Amino acid sequence: MVHYKTVEEVQLIKESAQILGKAHAEVAKRLKPGVKTKELDQIAEEYIRDQHGVPSFKNYGGTFPASLCISVNEVVVHGFPGNYEVKETDVISIDCGVLFKGFHSDSAYTYPMQGVKKEVLDLLERTYHSLYLGIEQAKSGNRIGDVGFAIQSYVEQFGYGVVRELVGHGVGRSLHEDPEVPNYGKRGKGVKIVPGMVFAIEPMINMGTRNVVQEKDGWTIRTSDRKPSAHFEHMVAIFEDKTEVLTTHEYLEEAYSYKWRSKSR
Numbered sequence: 420m421v422h423y424k425t426v427e428e429v430q431l432i433k434e435s436a437q438i439l440g441k442a443h444a445e446v447a448k449r450l451k452p453g454v455k456t457k458e459l460d461q462i463a464e465e466y467i468r469d470q471h472g473v474p475s476f477k478n479y480g481g482t483f484p485a486s487l488c489i490s491v492n493e494v495v496v497h498g499f500p501g502n503y504e505v506k507e508t509d510v511i512s513i514d515c516g517v518l519f520k521g522f523h524s525d526s527a528y529t530y531p532m533q534g535v536k537k538e539v540l541d542l543l544e545r546t547y548h549s550l551y552l553g554i555e556q557a558k559s560g561n562r563i564g565d566v567g568f569a570i571q572s573y574v575e576q577f578g579y580g581v582v583r584e585l586v587g588h589g590v591g592r593s594l595h596e597d598p599e600v601p602n603y604g605k606r607g608k609g610v611k612i613v614p615g616m617v618f619a620i621e622p623m624i625n626m627g628t629r630n631v632v633q634e635k636d637g638w639t640i641r642t643s644d645r646k647p648s649a650h651f652e653h654m655v656a657i658f659e660d661k662t663e664v665l666t667t668h669e670y671l672e673e674a675y676s677y678k679w680r681s682k683s684r
């Protein structure tokens with residue numbers, strides 16, 4: 420069942436998303452080779468709690484141990500922060516959620532370190548671009564399949580794999596609500612997009628095969644061929660005459676010292 424949001428509720432989600440965007444920036448400032456991923460997690464948690472928010476992911480499902488999902492290289496999503504030290508050649512996906520005044524926000528970004536190969540940078544740029552192609556299709560009157568189709572048809576031309584097992588989702592009083600928003604689909608198919616919907620679009624795109632496996636920890640999802648994967652996520656709110664992006668990458672892009680993203684795309 421889809422929980423439709425009022426204008427006031429969308430406003431509260433935006434407040435939550437502002438804290439989230441700035442929490443990402445605090446992490447981005449400290450993200451460089453040598454940092455332990457658990458240090459990044461601590462920075463995010465402290466910032467969120469200082470703003471009177473609650474990290475949405477901590478204890479999610481009774482078992483997720485951290486405030487951030489930190490997914491390195493071939494890890495697609497749901498990696499645990501820990502003693503791992505970031506390396507010069509890593510790509511690091513950071514996913515975070517904030518609960519504030521009863522509403523969740525959720526967004527993700529994948530950062531390349533400076534030693535990352537061009538082909539991996541291309542994967543990141545194209546995955547980032549596919550997120551915006553999905554957002555363009557997320558408008559009143561379209562269908563969820565239009566969003567997935569836009570993402571899938573763009574990235575598959577480069578030979579990339581679209582992960583099927585994990586999808587975008589409605590967000591609100593719960594972190595994961597209906598509808599599901601797959602990163603693949605058919606034009607004109609799926610749930611109709613109508614005003615009041617708020618959902619996360621989050622392409623998870625693999626350089627090689629789309630197949631993934633779950634590690635024994637019960638959370639970590641990695642590519643089965645161990646090639647790298649990228650993940651970017653925004654939340655949108657649907658109105659009659661417009662779609663608003665509620666989350667922001669603006670603060671983290673300002674904070675991250677390595678300006679990898681070309682302005683042309």
Ligand code: MG
Pocket residue numbers: 525526587588619621652
């Ligand atoms: Mg999400």
Ligand code: MG
Pocket residue numbers: 514515516525526527621652
């Ligand atoms: Mg997320």
